Amino acid sequence: MSFSKKEKRFWKTKFSFGSKSNIPTEIEHFNLRDESFTNEELCFITSRIRRIERLDLDNNLIDDDGMPCLQNLEFIRELRLKSMNISDRAIDHLLYLKSLELLHLGSTEVTCGGVKRLSDLPNLKTLIVSPPEIDESSLDHFLKKRPDCELIVNYKPYKSSKP
Incomplete structure (x- = not known):
């Protein structure tokens, strides 16, 4: 896949990669927190980097439309989308991230309701x-479906209200 002018400028200005051969296909920790990345720029990243252990996108401009x-990504272990314009519309796309x-x-x-649906992430x-x-x-x-998963609601561990 070749670079468009816009994508080439993105990689060169944001990460100093002048050619696509310099862009890694795997990365351990990609911290893009508070960087004002857009949906389009997220697509540039995920079209080249296919495996990410930890992707931190907290407080960016990415919204539901960027989730597809x-x-x-072929593999991602941790995804942080804190303080972003994400709603239940993103859930269908997040469910593809089986890892x-x-x-x-x-x-x-x-x-x-979105949380309830996320119980399908294996x-x-x-x-x-x-x-x-x-x-x-819903919580x-x-x-009940994911007793092995720690559910943190409003920054406190959530325990079932049912005995």
């Missing part, structure tokens, strides 16, 4: 959320 780009073990959705608009060990409203039945459903 994450499906380009995900930690997902941070704190300070987003993901609801308890390797998830930690989920951090801060839903606009608490629906204990309890998540824990």
Whole structure:
């Protein structure tokens, strides 16, 4: 896949990669926190880098419309999307990330209904959320389906309200 002018400028200015052969296909920790990355730039990244242990996108301009780009990843263990304009519309795309073990959705608009759906992520060990409203039945459903996963709601461990 060749570079467009815009993508070439992106890689050169943001990361000093002058040619696509210099862009790694795997990376351990990619910290892009507070960098004002856009949906398009996320797509540039995931179209070239296919395996990421930990991707930190906290507090960026990426929103629900950028989430399909994450499906380009072959592997990701940790994904941090804190304080971004992410809602339940992102859930379908996040469910493609089967290798995900930690997902941070704190300070987003993901609801308890979205949390319930995330119980389908097979390797998830930690989920951090801060839903606009608490629906204990959805959260309890998540824990019943995924008792091995630590659910953190509003930055506190959530325990089922049912005995």
